[in-house]
Amino acid sequence: MLIGDEAEPPYERPPLSKDVLTGATPIEKTYLGPLEQYAEFKIDLWTGTRADKLDVAGHKLTLSGKHGGELIYKKLLIVTGGRVRHLPTKGAELDGVHYIRTIDDSLSLKPKLVAGAKVVVIGGGFIGLETAASAKKLGCEVTILEMQPTLLGRVCDKWVGDWYVALHRKNGANVITQAVIDGIEGDSKVTGVRLGDGTVLPADIVVVGIGIIPNVELATDAGIAASNGITVDEFGHTSAADVYAAGDVANIPVHVHGIQARLETWANAQNGGMAVAANMVAELKGDAPKPFVDTPWFWSDQYDVNLQIVGVPAGWDKVVTRGNPDSGKFLLFYLHAGKVVAINLFNMGREARFAKQIVQAGKSLPEADLANETVKMMDLAKA
């Protein structure tokens, strides 16, 4: 039984800031397969239904919405994801301020992204930047505001952030880093964004992309342990018997790095969800669960650049470049104590599988080989 509080059947979120905004992907294409498939797989799909309360001792869920009532479970998987973090600024409630997490969010923004519209994007993370790129493609006048000294500061090397600043500028967006946002101006509708120095940037639309808050409350109100997400072990078990968690809401052991972290990636949601669901079934049958071991993987599309990130680029002490960044096709290896802990692939998606093997192996490879394009990635993976 699959329960979700959104009206739509399950759908992919990645296109929401990309091809859905530009109109290249119709909304139906984001759905995870045809509706008949759920019946075929014997899945009861309850959309428009919210799980309000969890009673772990009674193995009971209290639901509201289309299928309100109580439900007894044998095994429960919490995959409640996250909700957007709201801008804590005066004027953030004005008409014209948008966020992008759901189909509704994307569809309400899309018709406003018309040629000449003044769009201010607050937040230089992936969702903000993808939205900025989509808006530029549609002919909008775009300004990106980022409070850090560069873009993508949380997940990439500063050099990469600066490369993205240049990319957005080259494509006609205005990028302001170290921006201090003082308020959003307008009576009922947005007219501008006021910066700390008193400058007012005229705006018809403001798009805010400043991260998400994991939806842990269903679990924590029931006494389940959480710390930046619901804490799970390598099998997806939470601190309550028969309750599991996965995806954006779960704080998981990331084996390849020996850390516990919350990953906000499509691949983690898909692969983690499948692995934990398989464990739920195995344990119902009395079989042993298997650890979820996956090399983190994420991608982002902006303009003509496809970036893939393999591994979690945290705690690196050196970055080695392979290829010419000016060509738009190159790789970046993040090293920690000589070991490759993450790889950024720019327009080189075909090498991603070798990149995953390299990061998974956690080997120390000669820097000269990493930088040398004539040494194939396949051979580095085998080394």
Ligand SMILES: Cc1cc2nc3c(=O)[nH]c(=O)nc-3n(C[C@H](O)[C@H](O)[C@H](O)COP(=O)(O)OP(=O)(O)OC[C@H]3O[C@@H](n4cnc5c(N)ncnc54)[C@H](O)[C@@H]3O)c2cc1C
């Ligand atoms: C615009 C956008 C672009 C993205 N692009 C990329 C990309 O290019 N590459 C990439 O790797 N990742 C991308 N991601 C991230 C990826 O989409 C997420 O990691 C993934 O959606 C997480 O899946 P999830 O099922 O864990 O959570 P979610 O997708 O958040 O789904 C959780 C669902 O649970 C529902 N829910 C919450 N609480 C309750 C409750 N109490 N009762 C019932 N239902 C509830 C929510 O409404 C939601 O429908 C993007 C995300 C967004 C928003």
